[in-house]
Amino acid sequence: MSSSVLDFIATEARFGAHNYEPIGVVLSRGEGVSVWDTEGNRYLDCLSAYSAVSQGHCHPKILAALVEQAHRLTLTSRAFHNDQLALFYEEIAALTGSHKVLPMNSGAEAVESAIKSVRKWGYEVKGVPDGQAEIIVCANNFHGRTLGIVSFSTDPETRTHFGPFAPGFRIIPFGDAAALEDAITPNTVAFLVEPIQGEAGVVIPPAGYFTKVRQLCTANNVMLVLDEIQTGLGRTGKLLAEQHEGIEADVTLLGKALSGGFYPVSAVLSNNDVLGTLRPGQHGSTFGGNPLACAVARAAMRVLVEEGMIENAARQGARFLEGLKGIRANTIREVRGRGLMLAVELHPEAGGARRYCEALQGKGILAKDTHEYTIRIAPPLVITSDQVDWALERLATTLTQDFS
Ligand SMILES: *Cc1c(COP(=O)(O)O)cnc(C)c1O
Numbered sequence: 001m002s003s004s005v006l007d008f009i010a011t012e013a014r015f016g017a018h019n020y021e022p023i024g025v026v027l028s029r030g031e032g033v034s035v036w037d038t039e040g041n042r043y044l045d046c047l048s049a050y051s052a053v054s055q056g057h058c059h060p061k062i063l064a065a066l067v068e069q070a071h072r073l074t075l076t077s078r079a080f081h082n083d084q085l086a087l088f089y090e091e092i093a094a095l096t097g098s099h100k101v102l103p104m105n106s107g108a109e110a111v112e113s114a115i116k117s118v119r120k121w122g123y124e125v126k127g128v129p130d131g132q133a134e135i136i137v138c139a140n141n142f143h144g145r146t147l148g149i150v151s152f153s154t155d156p157e158t159r160t161h162f163g164p165f166a167p168g169f170r171i172i173p174f175g176d177a178a179a180l181e182d183a184i185t186p187n188t189v190a191f192l193v194e195p196i197q198g199e200a201g202v203v204i205p206p207a208g209y210f211t212k213v214r215q216l217c218t219a220n221n222v223m224l225v226l227d228e229i230q231t232g233l234g235r236t237g238k239l240l241a242e243q244h245e246g247i248e249a250d251v252t253l254l255g256k257a258l259s260g261g262f263y264p265v266s267a268v269l270s271n272n273d274v275l276g277t278l279r280p281g282q283h284g285s286t287f288g289g290n291p292l293a294c295a296v297a298r299a300a301m302r303v304l305v306e307e308g309m310i311e312n313a314a315r316q317g318a319r320f321l322e323g324l325k326g327i328r329a330n331t332i333r334e335v336r337g338r339g340l341m342l343a344v345e346l347h348p349e350a351g352g353a354r355r356y357c358e359a360l361q362g363k364g365i366l367a368k369d370t371h372e373y374t375i376r377i378a379p380p381l382v383i384t385s386d387q388v389d390w391a392l393e394r395l396a397t398t399l400t401q402d403f404s
Contacts, residue, residue, distance in 0.1 A: 069296070111229075344374065
């Protein structure tokens with residue numbers, strides 16, 4: 001590494017809070033599936049900023065929408081109307097089949113907003129006694145980093161010394177419908193769950209799980225809140241991951257790819273009266289629903305559909321998964337995925353996923369380890385067959401490599 005690269009890394013370490021441990025590469029440019037470091041080395045991005053740049057880096061049409069809108073009007077606050085919000089509502093509602101929309105910025109804010117909304121719905125519509133609302137969540141969940149959200153995390157790293165925590169959450173195992181049935185009480189207002197647990201290492205629930213979950217929620221008047229911040233907008237080869245299960249959530253959360261990586265944009269979508277309980281002054285955000293965010297999100301949704309990225313995710317995801325399954329390496333414990341949300345879980349004896357991610361960096365692939373033994377693979381949805389095959393070749397040589 002050149003001295004300037006080390007300078008960037010050292011300066012970050014000197015001034016920044018050390019809440020991340022990045023791979024040792026300093027990126028300065030991106031286009032489509034590729035990113036370049038400060039020394040001009042090119043990489044295939046197999047993380048896509050945790051699925052936020054699904055449309056590919058610096059997509060020209062989203063860029064044009066951003067620049068055009070930035071010249072006209074960027075922020076009004078919700079104290080006034082702007083000429084982008086209505087169009088954003090109309091288009092996201094049409095795309096997802098939702099009736100009501102609440103625009104926010106980060107994914108965590110969308111989750112927080114959903115928690116507030118389903119509690120309010122519980123008190124004002126379902127008739128739960130005030131202060132008694134319960135929300136059921138799953139073990140090994142990832143819904144963000146705010147205090148309210150880490151209150152129901154099961155990962156000690158994200159909780160230790162951040163308490164006291166918010167009450168009102170019950171934790172059950174993921175993929176276990178009987179556990180949900182047992183946990184529901186008359187005070188249960190919602191079940192908040194990821195269709196596929198992303199940060200837990202791309203954990204896909206057993207077939208039929210969500211059909212049962214949907215039945216239980218309907219039968220008990222419990223709102224099913226699907227956190228599709230990572231799985232949504234084409235990542236799994238369908239617009240929403242719920243479509244693989246043949247169900248519809250009551251509340252759907254989107255974020256990440258909603259802006260194609262240009263800008264933080266998230267949304268709470270509901271197909272019933274959950275969002276209808278919010279009255280003026282009860283919830284808000286200075287930046288939520290701003291015209292720049294709306295213009296960017298509108299372009300991000302448009303290119304996703306117009307350029308066939310969802311179908312491509314299904315096609316290339318199947319090719320990638322098949323290729324990964326064909327790699328004969330005794331380091332591999334399991335390969336899994338849906339669409340372009342893929343993971344290779346290594347045997348503990350292989351010595352940790354991080355060293356493989358660093359070896360992949362040397363071969364021109366950027367991927368990120370998760371939970372020590374898993375390599376997550378989630379390239380932009382615009383990846384081609386040739387690029388998938390190129391990546392598979394390098395993954396095969398790396399995974400069969402002996403580090404000892
Ligand atoms: C990334 C993510 C979030 C949090 O989004 P932020 O924008 O980082 O706040 C919430 N839920 C899921 C499933 C995610 O993947």
